[in-house]
Amino acid sequence: MHWTNAVAMLVIIGSGWGIYNDSVIFGSLHFSKHIKLGSWAAASLQWHFAGMWLLAANGVAYLTYGIVTGRLRERLLPIRLRDIVQTVRDTLRLHVDHTDLTTYNAVQKVLYIVVILVGISQVVTGLAV
Numbered sequence: 001m002h003w004t005n006a007v008a009m010l011v012i013i014g015s016g017w018g019i020y021n022d023s024v025i026f027g028s029l030h031f032s033k034h035i036k037l038g039s040w041a042a043a044s045l046q047w048h049f050a051g052m053w054l055l056a057a058n059g060v061a062y063l064t065y066g067i068v069t070g071r072l073r074e075r076l077l078p079i080r081l082r083d084i085v086q087t088v089r090d091t092l093r094l095h096v097d098h099t100d101l102t103t104y105n106a107v108q109k110v111l112y113i114v115v116i117l118v119g120i121s122q123v124v125t126g127l128a129v
């Protein structure tokens with residue numbers, strides 16, 4: 001699911017550049033035809049929405065799996081303020097614990113939740129546009 005997200009994001013970013021090229025906002029800034037997706041604005045928009053559907057379907061699958069199996073709650077909760085402060089302190093002293101990579105520290109938990117919310121807001125605000 002992680003790498004499906006990566007593919008969806010590349011499609012959305014490449015086609016976003018194609019849409020941008022159709023009506024350049026910043027003077028000399030436009031994207032090479034070698035890195036943008038879609039031959040012109042309408043084609044880029046279709047790629048953009050194809051990427052959106054991939055991102056949205058993958059997100060729904062990820063959240064459903066995470067909620068049904070309890071994985072999300074198990075990995076991302078609870079988050080305590082004192083654990084966040086402790087992790088920041090440990091990090092500043094270069095003492096972050098890497099022995100068990102399946103257990104996330106408090107800062108990771110916060111950031112992973114934020115990333116999930118960012119993904120949801122990308123789809124919702126994109127659809128609003």
Ligand code: HEM
Pocket residue numbers: 012013015016017019020021023025048049051052055122123124125126127129
């Ligand atoms: C996932 C759901 C998304 C949807 C449904 C969506 C939808 C749209 C639409 C409808 C436009 C055309 C706006 C117009 O006609 O002026 C647009 C433009 C654009 N989008 Fe998205 N978008 C999404 C996500 C993203 C993401 C994640 C990025 C980049 C990381 C992105 C980058 C862009 C860019 C660069 C443009 C061109 C802006 C401009 O120059 O006017 N989009 N998007």
